[in-house]
Each structure stands twice: as C-alpha cells, then as structure tokens.
Amino acid sequence: MFKSVVDRLKKGLNKTKKQLSESLSVLNFARSIDESLFEEVEFALLKADVGVEATEEIIDFLKKESKKRKIKDGEQLKQLLKEKLVEILSCCRGQLNLIGEKPDVILFLGINGSGKTTTVGKLAALLKREGKSVVLAAADTFRAAAIEQLEVWADRVGARIVKHQAGADPAAVVYDAVNSAKARGDDIVLVDTAGRLHTKEHLMKELQKIKKTIQKFSPNQPCETLLVLDGTIGQNSIKQAEVFKQATDVTGIVITKLDGTAKGGVLIPICQKLKIPIKFIGVGEDIEDLQPFDPENFVEALLG
Numbered sequence: 001m002f003k004s005v006v007d008r009l010k011k012g013l014n015k016t017k018k019q020l021s022e023s024l025s026v027l028n029f030a031r032s033i034d035e036s037l038f039e040e041v042e043f044a045l046l047k048a049d050v051g052v053e054a055t056e057e058i059i060d061f062l063k064k065e066s067k068k069r070k071i072k073d074g075e076q077l078k079q080l081l082k083e084k085l086v087e088i089l090s091c092c093r094g095q096l097n098l099i100g101e102k103p104d105v106i107l108f109l110g111i112n113g114s115g116k117t118t119t120v121g122k123l124a125a126l127l128k129r130e131g132k133s134v135v136l137a138a139a140d141t142f143r144a145a146a147i148e149q150l151e152v153w154a155d156r157v158g159a160r161i162v163k164h165q166a167g168a169d170p171a172a173v174v175y176d177a178v179n180s181a182k183a184r185g186d187d188i189v190l191v192d193t194a195g196r197l198h199t200k201e202h203l204m205k206e207l208q209k210i211k212k213t214i215q216k217f218s219p220n221q222p223c224e225t226l227l228v229l230d231g232t233i234g235q236n237s238i239k240q241a242e243v244f245k246q247a248t249d250v251t252g253i254v255i256t257k258l259d260g261t262a263k264g265g266v267l268i269p270i271c272q273k274l275k276i277p278i279k280f281i282g283v284g285e286d287i288e289d290l291q292p293f294d295p296e297n298f299v300e301a302l303l304g
C-alpha cells in the first residue's frame, strides 16, 4: 500500500521531477562544491517555480550548512537540499480535520476550473474507502452541467447526492443536504460550490450565506473550508489564495493538476507565504489520484 502511494506520487510528479533531475544532475559524487554549482541549483529551483524568495533562502542555507558540515560532494548537497525542502514544507503539514459530528461538513471553494468538483469526487471515494457515509451537496447551481458532473461522481463512488434545479439558491441545497445527513446519521457532507473569482463581491457574499446555513446546524461546522488551487498556474495561485483568505476563513488547501506541470516546486512558496495547511494534492485524473499531503513523500518523489 505504502509503495503504491509513493509510486503514484512519483508518476504524478513526473514532469517536475524530470525537469528538476535534469537540472540537478550536476549534484553527483564527482562534482565538487563551488559557486557555479550553487548557481546551477538556484536556476533549477527557479525553473520549478520555487520562487525568488524561497530559492534565496534555500541557497543561503545550503551555502552556510555545507561549510559548517564540511560537505564535500554534490550528492551530500542534495541530501541537504532535501532536508531543507522538508523543513519548509513541514509548516504546511496537516491532516483533514474531522470532528465526528454526523455530519461533518467540508466546504470547497476556488476559481473556475481549479478542480473543485473532481476533488469532491476523489475525496468522497477516499472517505468511502475509510468506511464513512458521504453525501455530496450540489451547490454549484450556476454553471450548466455542474450538477450532472457531480452526479457522475456520486454514481461512481456510491455516494448520495442532494441537488436542486439549476439556478436554485446554493444555500438551500446545502440546507437540505446537511438536514438530511443529520436525519440519516451520515458522517460527512462535501459541498461543491460554483467557481468564483475572488474579486466578485456578490459571489463571496453567497459563500458567507452558505457558511451561515451550515452553522445553523452546528457552530463547529464547516469543519474544513478547503481552497482548491490549480497547480499548473504556478505562483499566480499565491495571489489568488491571499485574496480568498481575506474574504473567508480558509482552513486548508488542495493543490490539483500537479501531474500536468513542471512547476510542482510552487508548493514551497505556497507554504512559506500562506502558512495554511496543504491537506491534499491532486496528481492525476483517476479516482485514486488525490493524496494526503506528506512533505517527506513529496520531496522523496521529486528528488529521490
């Protein structure tokens, strides 16, 4: 089981891994440590979208520590790099926070096309595998075909779906979903919402209304508000997240589509700047391609 998780991760991160390992092939036994080596490492990190600030911090660390620890070759420097990346990413280690309230409610938000609905489907599958009963709330009543898309996922994973007609009030859908989950003793409600630009005030207000509706049932809910970010847009996702964070409580982040990009290094500035736990990463379109975020596995898959 463990092996297959790491293998899947490796496969999913292949583009970033390939690019990094090509650029970091300079880090071998034969290579002695000098200024030009550091420059090459710096370039490799920037190419993987680690970002200027984080890269500077990493290179500073490598220079200081390699002197202090009397590191002699590129391979040892690579171990040092892994150590630093794990340290940075560990700030954002975080498990899904479930309270066990029957239902716990998880709210998903993010801009259009970031991967919300797919993540809801994949997470439903993951929770079902853990033996939880899951209800999907089709609160994207805005985009044509959004409800059908969620229905396909519900069928696929064997979860109940609560839906209204297109154009209905999303808060009313959420009310029905939580109400019926409570009546039936279901464990978890996953709320799929419409894609919204953080700049659209009325859509952010709609989100507040959805939250208030959930809180009518319990002040502890939603137990998670997960912001879904598209990993392929690299560092633009940081700005996006900052604005969402100002508008609403975000308790966790999901970064999707890491399989489609060589910019997987973006997790590093996301961790450093946002300091919000990364709960899951999406590394493919399959039902099993949503993984809890684990800094050690992530770094191992990239540089191992």
Ligand SMILES: Nc1nc2c(ncn2[C@@H]2O[C@H](COP(=O)(O)OP(=O)(O)OP(=O)(O)O)[C@@H](O)[C@H]2O)c(=O)[nH]1
Pocket: 110, 111, 112, 113, 114, 115, 116, 117, 118, 119, 140, 143, 146, 193, 194, 195, 196, 256, 257, 258, 259, 260, 281, 282, 283, 284, 285, 289
């Ligand atoms: N390769 C890959 N594709 C993904 C991943 N996550 C989502 N996708 C794809 O991204 C596209 C958009 O995903 P959706 O889940 O529909 O995104 P959304 O945020 O619900 O979109 P809206 O409802 O329009 O706002 C779909 O084609 C998904 O299959 C991932 O981890 N890897």
Ligand SMILES: [Mg+2]
Pocket: 116, 117, 118, 140, 146, 192, 193, 194, 195
């Ligand atoms: Mg959607």
